[in-house]
Amino acid sequence: MLDSFVAGGGVWLDTANCYSFWADPSGVGGASERLIGAWLRARPGARDAVRIATKVRQNPLVPHSWPDSAEGLSGRAVHAGVEESLDRLGVDHVDMLWAHAEDRAVPLEETVGAFGELVTKGTALRIGAANHAAWRVERARSLAREQGVEPWTALQLRHSLVQPRPLTPLPEAGHRMLTAEDMDLARSEGLTVWSYSALLWGAYVRADKPLPQAYDHLGTTRVLSVLDDMAGELSATRNQVVLAWLMRQGIDPIVGASRVEHVEQALAARQVALGDEHVARFAEAR
Template structure:
């Protein structure tokens, strides 16, 4: 069975998506050849005033516990650094990326996930109050111990990523080999505010694409690739930030390509992401099997070069 270039986004598991439904989705994903499950220790703290997150990790852990032998078939991706701690408003009260915070966060994730290792650990948000050397050293110790496989940076300024990688290289430590940022076919106006995007540096830019394309060690993961349903659902209109001529041209091209191929706009977007240069791993959150099946077929779709060129030209 071919591996699927798609990460199952588990952010809503244990909160908006109940455990039984989540188990069903996870089973179907793995049965279809999916391997990568993406979550974070803070998901979904905003859904429960009495909890600081951990809902999603607990559901994934319970799912794995009920399926002996499955752990080696999946890639667990989780994040640390953004979980709320103590009093105050988020994100000012987040745990951050000090050595002690990272150790505590990883211990908690391993406990909730019921595993002895995380395959890909992301620093979820920057923490400029902590020297990058301190963060890098602690991450390196986790990799050395076998507790963590790879390291990734999510929602970090690109210059900070490059600096962190330079520090790691100079010290002989493992460094970041993946970036996780928001990316889709449609793009908002530069500098415009998008209501559901709180991360200042959480966007894929031309510079990011050039950086990843120029470095064979780096992988690029994209969250919110389907814009929360805005490509296909009338009840999910695009935010005002997407109201510009480029959006109209791209939607026209997207609709034409989807019609010619007999697929949905969502599936064309996923095919455009996964088959581009650089190739992108989309993280897709789903709440029912129909959404999952659509995403799986979209990630497996190969766009003819002429159609990809038409999509790219509609800027």
């Protein structure tokens, strides 16, 4: 799948030091980074073909004990987490380092300083905030300016075409939905926006992967009807239209895949000619 991704013009690999502690018998993360590291070692020149993004904050320090033992975002935890990630990946730097979620037990000044130090050292070329409230990101950027260090320049939040009912709690611990405030901040400050769970685990196209209960409302029904119409008009799959809809708004979707054909289909979404009128039709359906 990684070979197919690069062959198709894919560039960014987004992972995290905690992936996937919930499924690994060890009870801790690191498996995803080790796999990418093994792939890089087996493919001379692959490091120059890709950009690597990883995250710190959520890796359990005690096996099978999350979130109680999650590493957090103290200066010490950030530096230690990154060093361990570099070792697993077999690289001397990452192209993007994310703060995976907020850690309000640690002064924001400390976290900002640690991330800034990593950019100064060249360990991380860019830094961003995942699952953070917009006001926390703006506060962190202000603190970075005060400290004279690199600020967060990217946001990563959960977002897709269909939306859960307003104020409905998500069953996925730690997920934070993209809001209008996040987009306002991004546009005013020139931040890039990445969206995860963009395809909702295959729910748009797989009968065995139904949408979560939180998405069961009339707005979803209307949007899916428009999605079907649009997929037919554009000779594309539902997934490709969803990805094109995100990219049309300047949002970079993160796609998980389990087969080579999934990778190829996702990359083909870049050729789907979605226009402003299509975006407007989706907006009206909500």
